[in-house]
Amino acid sequence: MMKYKICLAFSLSIILAHGVMAQVVAPGAALKMVANGFRFTEGPAADRYGNVFFTDQPNNRIWQYGTNGNLSIFMEPAGRANxxxxxHQGYLIACADEQYELWRIGMDKKVEKLAIHYQDSLFNGPNDTWVSPTGVIYFTDPYYQRDYWSRTAPELVAEALYMYKNGQVTRLDDQFKRPNGIIGSPDGKLLYVADIGDNKTYRYTVRKDGTIAGRQLFANQGSDGMTIDEKGNIYLTGKGVSVYNAEGEKIEHIDVPANWTANVCFSGTNHDVLFITASDKVFTLQMAVKGAR
Incomplete structure (x- = not known):
């Protein structure tokens, strides 16, 4: 009997360690398609109320999906926002890819250009961004040749991670093949950056001044976009959505019926609905966890 109890306890610990019991999707929940007919959806971001803003970059639009289920165009043109x-002040920070800039957009649609170059060179094309609790803006700057650009080569050799603070841009890390997705912990102490070009995701410790240290491999998977939940689980995208716990162990995979899943965020009045941008479609999924913010 004692041997059986020991084996049962050991088996349960294995299950918990591998996340089988750590369910993140609500029981019985299924993907719901909100809308289709877009060209390529990206960049979902929720406000404090759970309303979502997302982009359709090829069509140069930012859309808004309200907690009431209404879908409308928020801004057009939109700087080819990605x-x-x-x-935390309710402004929309946007990677405005058309002229390789970082924007701050008010709810009145007024645009402030925060960052337009690094030193004397234009950015490659800011791609994804996260804002820390202290207001520091982090963004990735890979190079993806766009058909609406006149240039055919980058001015910057490095595809890098940057910080925008007090009007100044600082390069934090340039050891990537192609950085892309980015998210931070709600306490601002950890930063996660995906190198989609090398199929890896890294974790950093954030210092008090906003700079980073202690680069660690978090997962052997890259990501287009990323989010984080209240338990510290990290959501990576590409072929569906893969969920990793805080130790970097894969605990869940969400299949998405689209050619490519670009990005995710938590939405809804309770911040417990996963909003998924996937090629020409957007989906929602009821979760058993809430997003961290």
Whole structure:
């Protein structure tokens, strides 16, 4: 009997360690398609109320999906915006890819250009962004040749991670093949950056001044976009959505019926609905966990 109890306890510990019991999707929940007919959806970002802003970059639009289920165009044209994030003052931070800039957009649609170059060179094309609790903006700057650009080569050799703070841009890390997705912990102490070009995701410790240290391999998977939940689980995208716990162990995979899953965020009045941008479609999924913010 004692041997049986020991084996049972050991088996349960194995199950818990591998996340089988750590369910993140609500029981019985299924993907719901909100809308289709877009060209390529990206950059979902929720405000404090759970409303979502997302982009359709080829069509140069930012859309808004309200907690009431209404879908409407928020801004057009939109600087070919890609990744978005709603900061703690309610402004929309946008990676405006058309002229390789970082924007801050008010709810009145007024645009402030925060960063337009690094030193004397234009950015490659800011792609994804996250804002820390202290207001520091982090963004990735890979090079993806766009058909609406006149240039055919980058001015910057490095595809890098940057910080925008107090009007200044600082390069934090340039050891990537192609950085892309980015998210931070709600306490601002950890930063996760995906190198989609090398199929890896890294974790950093954030210092008090906003700079980073202690680069560690978090997962052997890259990601287009990323989010984080209240338990510290990290959501990576590409072929569906893969969920990793805080130790970097894969605990869940969500299949998405689309050619490519670009990005995710938590939405809804309780911040417990996963909003998924996937090629020409957007989906929602009821979760058993809430997003961290």
């Amino acid at each position: 990744g978005l994030y709603v900061d």
